[in-house]
Amino acid sequence: MTDPAAVGVAAGSRFRTIPDWMDLLLRFLVGGTFVYASFDKILDPAGFAQSIAHYRLAPAWLLHPMAMLMPWLEFVAGGAMILGLARRGAAWLVILMLAMFMAAIGSAMARGLDISCGCFGTEDAHTVGLSLLLRDLALLAGAAVLAAARATRRSF
Amino acid sequence: MAESAPGIQPFARGRPLREASLLLALSLVAAGLSWAVRTPRLPLRADLAAYELDLGFPLVSAAEAVALFLDNACVPVDVRAGAPARRIPGSFALGQETFDDDLREVFDFLSPADPLLVYGDGNLLVTAAVAGRLRERGFTDIHLLQGSLDGWEQAGGEIQADAGSQAEDGGGGHD
Numbered sequence: 185m186t187d188p189a190a191v192g193v194a195a196g197s198r199f200r201t202i203p204d205w206m207d208l209l210l211r212f213l214v215g216g217t218f219v220y221a222s223f224d225k226i227l228d229p230a231g232f233a234q235s236i237a238h239y240r241l242a243p244a245w246l247l248h249p250m251a252m253l254m255p256w257l258e259f260v261a262g263g264a265m266i267l268g269l270a271r272r273g274a275a276w277l278v279i280l281m282l283a284m285f286m287a288a289i290g291s292a293m294a295r296g297l298d299i300s301c302g303c304f305g306t307e308d309a310h311t312v313g314l315s316l317l318l319r320d321l322a323l324l325a326g327a328a329v330l331a332a333a334r335a336t337r338r339s340f
Numbered sequence: 341m342a343e344s345a346p347g348i349q350p351f352a353r354g355r356p357l358r359e360a361s362l363l364l365a366l367s368l369v370a371a372g373l374s375w376a377v378r379t380p381r382l383p384l385r386a387d388l389a390a391y392e393l394d395l396g397f398p399l400v401s402a403a404e405a406v407a408l409f410l411d412n413a414c415v416p417v418d419v420r421a422g423a424p425a426r427r428i429p430g431s432f433a434l435g436q437e438t439f440d441d442d443l444r445e446v447f448d449f450l451s452p453a454d455p456l457l458v459y460g461d462g463n464l465l466v467t468a469a470v471a472g473r474l475r476e477r478g479f480t481d482i483h484l485l486q487g488s489l490d491g492w493e494q495a496g497g498e499i500q501a502d503a504g505s506q507a508e509d510g511g512g513g514h515d
Contacts, residue, residue: 226374229382234465237391247386252375257367264363273359298402298487300463311462311488331356 202333211265214278214326218262224305225255235302239288240295257281265330275331282324289316397458397471399486402495405457409497414457414483415450419470426489428459429500436470443477452478459485459492 202210225232233251236242242250257277264274285303292299292312301310310316375381400408408414409428416428421435432450434442456479460467464484471482485492493499 229374229378231465233382233386234391237386237388238464244386244388245384247388248382248384252382253367253371256371256374257364260363260367260370270359270363272356273361273363276356277360277363298462298491300461302463311490313490 202329207330207333210326210330211268211271214323214330215262215265215274217323218258218278218281219266221304222255222259222262225251226259228305229255231305232302235300235305238299238302239292239297241288241291254281265327272331275327278327279324279331282320282327286317286320286324289313289320293317397468397482397484399464400457400483402485402487402491402497405459405483405485405492406495406497408455408457408483413455415454417456417458417470417474419458419460419467426499426501428457428489428492429498431459431500434470434474436466439470439473450479452480454479455481455483457483457485460488462488462491 229248229251232255233248236247236251258281261274261277261281264270265278289301289312293314297312299312301312301316303310303316405414409416416431418424418427418431418433419436420433421437427433432442432446434446456471456474458467458471458474460470464486467484471484474482489497489499
């Protein structure tokens, strides 16, 4: 029998364990959302750049690199999450992206910008608002659970 | 009782950072390759002014649009898909995906000389796309509403709820 102290498992580590079905569900929900969200933006980075420009946050030198990198980061992190590869790293990347998205949405709301989210590409007509923040918060919570939970499968 | 199943690993400090770095590097490579093969390539440095001007149609704020509407100086055109429950009174529905069919239905009620106020959910790309197609059909006086119906309503604009038909009550923009 493994001595918890010997392997450094802290007291209360039971809270880091989630059932396999929950792990699978969260990975597919959060990772799948990010993969799905990336498709249209990968195919149309110019359109995504327009969506980013609407927020009036990104400086000129960052706008296009962000429009090109973000969709691929969403795809890679989401895909890794679904496949259970580099799961904690993927979860942390998703958390960082969601935190950034929520900050941008909150900033747009605070400045009274009535713009579409652009979360799922140029066809996304969802206006920035509380519902989007709540949606992202739910995704962030799921990613946080995945980042903190003990891996039940080998990570790459 | 501690579990002894295989796969138990103490939290490996730095491992998530290494994993995230690897994923970020993969993303950078993919983005770089995608940029390199795409034609035309997106310039590395954006011209922010171009994003304000590339719509090709004048933008009006919600307050300006409400003033036009109250003066009967515009005909509202709704580009949202489906059957939105709320719209500007007298709106004509011309969706981006159903443009040809929609225009065929309303063409008897619209004149190319009519001043149009095109609005949607705030996505100016969609609004401008429909406006472009209207221009191709001969409509020349087109303005785009900046923002969505929420902004219109906050500016004092009238909202028609559960509008299932077009141009009810004679509309606000017709003379």
